[in-house]
Amino acid sequence: MSKSAEKILNTAEDLFNRESFSIVGVDLIRDESGCSKTTLYTYFKNKQQLVIEVLKARDLRFRDSLQHYVGETVDVEALNRIYDWHIDWFQQDHFKGCLFVRAAGEATKDHQDILMITKAHKQWIYGFITSKVKYLKQPEAVIELCYNFLESLISRFLIEGFSQITADQTKNLMNRLIDRLQSK
Incomplete structure (x- = not known):
């Protein structure tokens, strides 16, 4: 797994744990991880796939x-x-x-x-x-x-x-x- 994908995954897990799955959107994950939306969608096709991963x-x-x-x-x-x-x-x-x-x-x-x-x-x-x-x-x-x-x-x-x-x-x-x- 690339460093960008790992950063997105770790950020998403932290946000899901602190907040909730429904409250946290891909824009917040993108902003918190410092990755672009294009990078996020390169590794994860949608939020559901991100939750699964x-x-x-x-x-x-x-x-x-x-x-x-x-x-x-x-x-x-x-x-x-x-x-x-x-x-x-x-x-x-x-x-x-x-x-x-x-x-x-x-x-x-x-x-x-x-x-x-x-x-x-x-x-x-x-x-x-x-x-x-x-x-x-x-x-x-x-x-x-x-x-x-x-x-x-x-x-x-x-x-x-x-x-x-x-x-x-x-x-x-x-x-x-x-x-x-x-x-x-």
Whole structure:
């Protein structure tokens, strides 16, 4: 990818994350990126393609980062690493909730390609959690518990702001519930 295309993509992602997909137009992306409209349309035929490419790039970075952070760990250790990665993300200055959920919320039925990318992203997270549960009893319950805790914290910390106390209490609760599932 050329430096111009990368600059446009990064600018678009930043603007979509700060504002919204519907508010941000190609003129603003062009102005903020410092590229001409001709350059923008050379790499991206329309705004929808730009949204798609932003989501694809973000998904790849997300996957790489989470996989690297969790490494080869499995079971409770891996689940705690997945949880901790998310807690680190929630504390970033640029945290504005899940860009994939926001994209799905703003997409219309005519944007099936965007909806497919957002669904695939969430399915990958679920699958990643599933792949890390190797030797635990009641794996389906453990997977659902962890996935739903993470998804709910995204909304909670977006709305309420990050709280280390809440993060610690939730992690403690998650681990107690996993322990309880293992004793049955």
